[in-house]
Amino acid sequence: MSTPPIDPQVLVDYLGKTRWFGGKGRPFEVSDVERVGDVPGGAEDGPRVVLHLVELTYHDEEGGTELYQVPLAFYVEAQSRLDHAFVGWWEDAEDGWVHAYDALHDREAMAHWLISFAAAEPEGSHRHESLDFRRLPGWTVDTSVHSTLFTGEQSNSSVAYGEDALMKVFRKVTPGVNPDIEIHEKLTVAGSTHVPALYGWLEHLRPDGEIVQLAMLQQFLRTATDGWDLALTSVRDLFAEADLHANEVGGDFAGESSRLGDALREVHESLAEQFPTERRGADAARELAAAMNRRLDAALAVVPELANHADALRAAYDQVAGLPGLDVQRIHGDLHLGQTLRTSTGWKIVDFEGEPAKPLAERRLPDSPWRDVAGMLRSFEYAPHVVERTHTEHEPHEASQLAYRAEEWAHRNRNHFLVAYAGGEPTEEQRLLLGAYVADKAVYETVYETRNRPSWVSIPLAAIARIGAR
Numbered sequence: 385m386s387t388p389p390i391d392p393q394v395l396v397d398y399l400g401k402t403r404w405f406g407g408k409g410r411p412f413e414v415s416d417v418e419r420v421g422d423v424p425g426g427a428e429d430g431p432r433v434v435l436h437l438v439e440l441t442y443h444d445e446e447g448g449t450e451l452y453q454v455p456l457a458f459y460v461e462a463q464s465r466l467d468h469a470f471v472g473w474w475e476d477a478e479d480g481w482v483h484a485y486d487a488l489h490d491r492e493a494m495a496h497w498l499i500s501f502a503a504a505e506p507e508g509s510h511r512h513e514s515l516d517f518r519r520l521p522g523w524t525v526d527t528s529v530h531s532t533l534f535t536g537e538q539s540n541s542s543v544a545y546g547e548d549a550l551m552k553v554f555r556k557v558t559p560g561v562n563p564d565i566e567i568h569e570k571l572t573v574a575g576s577t578h579v580p581a582l583y584g585w586l587e588h589l590r591p592d593g594e595i596v597q598l599a600m601l602q603q604f605l606r607t608a609t610d611g612w613d614l615a616l617t618s619v620r621d622l623f624a625e626a627d628l629h630a631n632e633v634g635g636d637f638a639g640e641s642s643r644l645g646d647a648l649r650e651v652h653e654s655l656a657e658q659f660p661t662e663r664r665g666a667d668a669a670r671e672l673a674a675a676m677n678r679r680l681d682a683a684l685a686v687v688p689e690l691a692n693h694a695d696a697l698r699a700a701y702d703q704v705a706g707l708p709g710l711d712v713q714r715i716h717g718d719l720h721l722g723q724t725l726r727t728s729t730g731w732k733i734v735d736f737e738g739e740p741a742k743p744l745a746e747r748r749l750p751d752s753p754w755r756d757v758a759g760m761l762r763s764f765e766y767a768p769h770v771v772e773r774t775h776t777e778h779e780p781h782e783a784s785q786l787a788y789r790a791e792e793w794a795h796r797n798r799n800h801f802l803v804a805y806a807g808g809e810p811t812e813e814q815r816l817l818l819g820a821y822v823a824d825k826a827v828y829e830t831v832y833e834t835r836n837r838p839s840w841v842s843i844p845l846a847a848i849a850r851i852g853a854r
Contacts, residue, residue, distance in 0.1 A: 389419050390484075394472040395438055395454065398486075404539050404555040406740070407440060407450065415441040415449065420588050420598075421513045423455070423487075425499030430492045431457040432479060435515070435588070437557065437596065453557050453598055457493035458482040466490055488541050488553060494531035498545055501584050501601060502527050519584035520572060523549070539740055549583060550604035558744040559594040566748070567714065567736040568602060570658040571651070578647045578654075578733055580605055580725075605732060611724030614640065615767040619793055622768075623775055623786060630789070630796045640731075641764070641797040644724060645804030647731040648760065652715065652753045659714040662750055666708055672752075673705035676824045687830040687841065693848045697823050700851065704820040707813060712750035717742075719756040720763035754814065757805055758821035761798050762829065762847070768793040769843045823851050 392414035399405045416439035423433040436454045441447075456471060462483045469489035476482045487493040500517045502525035504510035510517040529546030541553045554562065568582040580603040587597045614637070621635030622628070630636060680697055684690050690697075716723065717738030725732045738747030768790035775786050802810065802818075810818060829844035 389477060390417055390436070391472070391474060392417070394474070398454075398471045399438075399440075399452065402555075403535075404541060405452070406539065406556055407442065410446075411443045412440045413443065415439050418590075421515050423493075423496040423500060423515070424512045425496045425503065430495075431459050431485075431487075431490065432482075433457055433487050433493045433496045435598065437588075451557050451559075451596075452555055453553065455487040455493075455553065456484045457487040457490045458484055463490075488533050488543055491531050494533075494543055494545075495527070497551060497586070497599070498525065498527050498529070498531075498549075500586075501525060504584065514589045516587050516589065517584065518587065520569070520582055522581065523583040544604050544606075546604075547606050548604055549601055550580075551599055551601045553599045554597065556740075557596050557598065559590065559596050560744050561595070561748065562597040562600070562737065562744070563714075563717070563748050564735065564737040565597055565600045567655070568600065571654055574654055574658055576651065576654050577729070578651050578731060579736075580732055580734060605725050605727055608725035608727045608732065610722065611644070611726060611731070612721040612763070612767065614726055615721050615764070615797075616771055619768045619771040619790070622789055622793055623771060626785075630793045637793075637797055638800040640726065641800040642804040644731050644760070645801040645806075647724075647733065648719075648756065649805045649807070651733055652713070652756070655714045660750065661711070661713040664710045664712060668710045668712075669707040670705045672710065673701040673820070676701045676704070676820060676827075679824060680827055683827045683831045687834050687845075689841075689845055690827065690830060690848070693851070696851055697827065697848065700816075700820045700823045703816045707816065710752055710817075712752055714748075715751050715753050716756045716759075717747055717751065719759040721760070721767065722763070752817065752821070754818045755821050757802065758818055758825050760801060761818075761822055762825045762844075764797045764801060765794045765847055766843060769846075770840075773840075773843075819851070823848065826851070 395414045395417070396412070400408065418437040418439070420435040420437055423435065434456050436456065438452045438454050440450045440452065442449070458476065458479055460482065463485065466485040466489060469486040471484045471486060473481065473483045500510055500512065501519055504517045504519040506519055506521040508519060526546060532544045534542045534544065540555050543551045543553070545551065552564070565582070565585045568579060571579045572582040583601040583603065585597060585601065586599040587595050589595055618635045618637035622630055622633045625633050631638065677698060680690070680694065684694065716733065716736055718735070718740070719733070723733060723735045725734060772786045772790040806814065826844040826847045830841055830848070833841040833844060
């Protein structure tokens with residue numbers, strides 16, 4: 385263990401105030417601080433920008449360690465314009481007394497990253513000490529543009545450079561290849577039109593030879609609209625027209641659902657071309673069903689209401705156990721409407737990191753593309769019921785009518801998406817597999833909602849009840 389260059393308590397206090405720290409509510413300590421190095425390229429009178437990897441050790445039943453990236457801007461004098469991003473002040477071994485700020489809030493500090501990427505040749509890299517700024521061709525760097533930090537993200541931090549480039553800084557990191565970078569690179573080189581183009585990425589070579597990927601620079605889809613927001617708007621349009629069906633409202637979303645199904649199919653086809661695919665035998669189908677049953681067992685301890693539906697869920701999983709095999713490939717892994725963007729040229733799919741709770745190595749494993757389809761179907765189910773909840777809080781007498789209209793919207797858009805993706809009606813094997821994945825996803829949602837938004841757990845529970853009624 386290295387000697388922390390920063391008082392660990394300062395970092396404990398700082399992490400607790402950030403949006404992206406995933407360990408809130410858990411007892412932990414800062415067990416190590418690795419000073420990665422400086423981001424070069426700033427003006428002589430600007431801040432020194434230093435990257436740190438902060439190791440946390442948790443002291444609860446779950447235990448374990450996590451690694452977070454903390455970029456800091458060091459100033460000799462206090463910067464009142466950055467009071468909101470102040471981390472602390474201390475005597476640094478190299479710089480003496482410094483005032484430290486979260487670097488992503490500081491335009492002067494963020495210019496360092498852009499200048500460093502500009503120093504890399506297209507299809508090459510710019511190495512500074514242990515940091516390697518890697519760049520793909522097809523992007524012209526304008527180092528004169530300013531940075532703008534996005535404030536709505538939960539698990540990472542994103543900074544726009546002007547109107548063309550967006551840098552995602554990974555906060556919780558794991559040594560190894562990040563699937564978001566890996567997949568975007570392959571699809572960008574292949575010319576996919578359904579993902580933002582990757583411009584480059586930053587990685588750090590640790591003394592033990594491990595690579596930690598710290599950030600990715602990609603195309604900024606400035607005028608794009610979030611798919612989840614579009615879906616919610618469509619539902620509100622439907623609810624505002626009491627006498628019209630979902631296919632009669634001006635904000636009907638079914639056409640977009642079909643186009644999104646086409647986009648996902650094309651992305652899956654590209655992934656199958658760029659990464660290995662595999663046909664696994666009956667043992668794989670039985671193991672998948674067993675894993676779903678294990679997740680249900682764990683969920684029953686958290687959500688007792690699931691007990692009423694356990695037999696129906698296990699019956700859906702048992703049908704998977706009887707399949708002759710599984711086709712697997714690289715997939716998105718955590719797909720929902722919030723991971724999609726509608727642009728003037730069509731749908732884009734973003735954020736290929738996979739399910740955050742899974743270990744990095746597991747997120748890079750091949751999986752069934754029907755898992756992604758199931759995630760989208762559950763998202764189409766969620767959207768109308770989220771809007772329904774808002775309406776019934778104010779107009780409780782409309783509850784039964786809104787519930788009917790919410791399900792009408794969900795059914796219509798699920799069907800349009802699925803038929804477009806499958807190129808027609810799914811086969812019997814696909815239908816059984818998809819049904820089990822949808823059930824498995826809904827079980828996961830009941831646990832998430834119970835722990836984070838208890839008043840919303842009725843949404844996945846209602847979907848599970850419908851599964852049992854079929």
